[in-house]
Amino acid sequence: MLEGLKEIIVEGADFYIGFGGLLIGFIFGFIILRTNFCTMGSISDMLTFGDFRRFRSWILAIAIAILGVAILQYFGIFSTSDTMYMSSNFSWAANIVGGLMFGIGMVYAGGCLSKNLARAGGGDLRSLIVLIVTGIFGFMTIGGLLGPLRVMIFSPVTIDMTEYGLETQGIGELFAKLTGLSVEMAGLITVLIFAGALLFYSLKDKGFRTSPNHLIAGIGIGACVLAGWALTGLAYDDFAADPIPPSSLSFVRPTGDTLDYLMRFTALGAPGFGVVTLIGALLGAFIASISNNSFNLASFASVRDTYFNLFGAALMGVGGVLALGCTVGQGLSGISTLAIGSVISFISIVLGGVIGIKSMERFA
Numbered sequence: 405m406l407e408g409l410k411e412i413i414v415e416g417a418d419f420y421i422g423f424g425g426l427l428i429g430f431i432f433g434f435i436i437l438r439t440n441f442c443t444m445g446s447i448s449d450m451l452t453f454g455d456f457r458r459f460r461s462w463i464l465a466i467a468i469a470i471l472g473v474a475i476l477q478y479f480g481i482f483s484t485s486d487t488m489y490m491s492s493n494f495s496w497a498a499n500i501v502g503g504l505m506f507g508i509g510m511v512y513a514g515g516c517l518s519k520n521l522a523r524a525g526g527g528d529l530r531s532l533i534v535l536i537v538t539g540i541f542g543f544m545t546i547g548g549l550l551g552p553l554r555v556m557i558f559s560p561v562t563i564d565m566t567e568y569g570l571e572t573q574g575i576g577e578l579f580a581k582l583t584g585l586s587v588e589m590a591g592l593i594t595v596l597i598f599a600g601a602l603l604f605y606s607l608k609d610k611g612f613r614t615s616p617n618h619l620i621a622g623i624g625i626g627a628c629v630l631a632g633w634a635l636t637g638l639a640y641d642d643f644a645a646d647p648i649p650p651s652s653l654s655f656v657r658p659t660g661d662t663l664d665y666l667m668r669f670t671a672l673g674a675p676g677f678g679v680v681t682l683i684g685a686l687l688g689a690f691i692a693s694i695s696n697n698s699f700n701l702a703s704f705a706s707v708r709d710t711y712f713n714l715f716g717a718a719l720m721g722v723g724g725v726l727a728l729g730c731t732v733g734q735g736l737s738g739i740s741t742l743a744i745g746s747v748i749s750f751i752s753i754v755l756g757g758v759i760g761i762k763s764m765e766r767f768a
Contacts, residue, residue, distance in 0.1 A: 429684020467602035468626030469740035482637025502726025507756020509719025525689025539659035541721025654733025656724030
């Protein structure tokens with residue numbers, strides 16, 4: 405049955421990626437706006453009010469994504485080893501520096517990219533500018549003005565995992581190497597440990613368990629990440645001349661890709677998964693804001709507010725590329741593969757958020 409479904413999707417990949425990705429993005433954007441899911445906001449809640457519920461939503465979404473990815477792999481829908489997160493090139497320094505930069509940037513920009521997508525869909529023109537600047541700086545870091553500097557600084561300290569007998573940077577494979585267990589058994593144990601610990605942490609709090617809004621956010625966002633993996637995994641054709649690896653939700657490079665697509669769509673053909681999910685998130689947030697009467701055109705509050713947001717957007721663009729993703733791209737999609745770099749990026753983003761909030765307090 406799965407083989408037949410995969411064959412159908414591969415033959416019509418552009419159609420299914422286009423409309424399937426648009427739907428996934430729409431649901432994601434709708435949930436973000438209606439539940440106020442925000443990773444930067446969750447860190448702020450913890451530091452300012454001692455409220456961990458939004459952070460537990462993020463953790464619950466990660467746990468669901470980890471378990472779901474393991475199930476998708478078991479049924480052969482896709483393999484994490486085919487994703488960019490499992491590259492044998494372990495850029496630990498870029499993960500740390502990029503994560504810290506992104507974490508600090510999201511504070512100054514008033515939220516991570518997913519939050520700015522939701523706000524832009526709700527009429528916030530400030531967030532629209534943040535998205536544009538993030539996309540520009542992201543592309544500058546990939547292959548533009550900052551690209552050579554990125555390569556010069558981080559390539560020399562990148563570790564080739566194959567030199568240590570590892571094909572990927574997966575935690576499960578590393579565990580197998582250290583213990584002598586089979587990769588399959590080590591991978592299963594790793595999934596159970598990580599997912600079990602995260603589920604326990606998120607659900608042990610009664611205040612969180614009895615908050616439908618936070619539960620819906622965690623479950624819904626985690627499900628959107630899984631849907632992305634399932635769709636792109638089924639559309640992956642390793643016999644294609646230029647196969648596109650499986651991916652899921654991420655918004656740093658896709659922000660730049662969307663700007664590029666808007667300017668050159670006649671030369672680019674069908675939009676990729678990142679572009680359609682980003683557009684879908686904007687539409688989902690727009691419909692959500694209309695449905696609860698919260699749509700409102702807004703802009704920068706002051707000159708200082710403008711400086712802060714542009715500075716934060718630039719940091720998110722550069723940092724998101726270095727870290728290979730944002731709070732969603734690495735903090736959900738990446739970490740669901742249990743790649744070492746993704747875990748490092750996630751921790752670094754959280755630490756960067758703490759640093760950003762503490763530094764912002766000086767300007768209050």
